[in-house]
Amino acid sequence: MNTHEALLAELQAQRGKLKQGGGAERIAAQHAKGKYTARERITRLVDEGSFQEVDAFMMQQGSQMPGDAVVTGFGKVNGRIVALYAQDFxxxxxSFSEIQGAKVAKIMDLALQSGVPVIGLNDSVGARIQEGIHSLGAYAELFWRNTQASGVIPQISVMLGPCAGGSVYSPALTDFVIMTQGSHMFITGPEVIKAVTHEEVDLETLGGSDVHTSVSGVAHFATANEDEALTLTRKLLSYLPSNHAEPPPAVKPTDDPWRMDAALNSIVPTDPSMAYDMKQVITHIFDEDSFLEIQAAYAPNAIIGLARLHGQVVGIVAQQPDVLAGVIDINASDKIARFVRFCDAFNIPLVTFVDSPGFMPGLAQEYGGIIRHGAKIVYAYAEATVPKISVVTRKAYGGAYIVMSSKYIRTDLVFAWPTAEIAVMGAEGAVNVLYRKQLQRLEDPQAEQERLVAEYRQKFATPYVPAAHGYVDDIVVPAETRPRLIAALELLRNKRVSSPAKKHGIMPV
Amino acid sequence: MALCLSDNEMNDLLQHGLEISVLGLGVTFLALGLLIAGMSLLTRVFPAKPDTRVDIPETAVSPETTPVPDPEVAVAIATALALAQGRRQGQLGALLETDRSPWWYLPQQDHAHKLSNKEDREFYYDV
Structure with a gap:
């Protein structure tokens, strides 16, 4: 009969074997590529000593690999519980097997039932081909759970290696995708592409972190290495509630709520053709060093991100006049709409800064469906029930004015700076439409056109006209925007609205 | 029955009426005298304060000579006033620092409205 000591020694030996993963040689190869093992990644992600492994001994019948190719469990990040799985390259x-699928499914079920975020550390060649359809079934189970968990618990995918084929749909279904330099995501690899379309492309150009954070918009963040990615994951989690029934985590405010930055008063040029950096505006208004920009390289004519205002988490949506004058195009529409829906799902109030001359004109945009994509912004804002505050810093023309959190789509409080130009269209365009025939008759139409443009701007493109009709709640000195926003958040803390009962709406995706 | 008085009785009655009138007038004027004397006494005990008002010449504020503030100065003054006023009032952001969770965090607000059980309400709303 075994003694207690022998039984415990056996358990210790088994645990020791688990920590060796695929063996010393493969671990060394992983390190040589500048990558960590699954367990090393977990250690760097969670608070020290907090990780609790689940299903460490689960394996295929007849297999010699306890735990299969994934480590699952839960731990704490900044003292808050998270569930996670880390694929062991x-x-x-x-490779994603039936057992790996079952382990991930179990930890996701636990996360969903417990209302804690789930983080996937992805590093896998794809489906385990030897298992055939069972591996695919395991993927489908994961996708189904990703979908069920969407909007209930935050889901973050950290891409630390390859992710190809159907497996890419799991990160695509999660809320945030963080890619390291050297990780890849694609549906079909370079060889298949060459065979089918005769295009020659390398891995990095096809699905590297630069491509997915700037061209496709699949990923939200790119980092130089794994340490940065894991640190960023911890930072991102600090802004997110554990689930949809919790408010986002507040911190003790350290910045003066009454801080009024005089630089804001002159940050917007009075010449409407001159650009400025909206990120400067954001930095001056929100709590010091609290702004975390999301999808910075994708559709940079729009800005989205999370920040804190008097310690409270808020979602920021803004136009960037420095890029394409802040025009709204297809990619910006997708970027904004998705973020607004995320904030609404997780109880994060929205603050929108408006300076847009309108939607991007052109055949490519029209044929690409800018109507459908632009409608997503309206849908997202109109559907959102969290507190919504907007600040019009300069241009808010036509459709862009309506969709960008205007009073008409139930924004709770709309502020405008004295530099705001809110009108049905820009002064030059309006004069061309209204006085075209009159101007054509004149010998020197230039002077008259300039006079009319100035007159239009003075009469209509001001914040006072919409303020007179209640579409702008107040015109504020730019420097006092911060205290005004904090006061607005205080008011809206007790906001109550309800939407019509429905199964779900039909977003124009 | 007719009322009939003799001359002596009539004289006594008139005299009596006259006496009452004189006595009433005397008492009234005596009271007035006492009041005036009392006021005079109080004025001496508590003398009136001297008038310290200063006449401001009308030419001190003239529309022609009032300087128009520079717009930047005006903005700075407005900002400073708002800041000073705010600091006096204080409390900005205090509601955000309370432990109580915001109302809107629960998406199923309709459900919350229907919660009749006190314990359920407390669970959901942290009240």
């Missing part, structure tokens, strides 16, 4: 390339 040292074991069969981290």
């Amino acid at each position: 040292t074991i069969l390339g981290g």
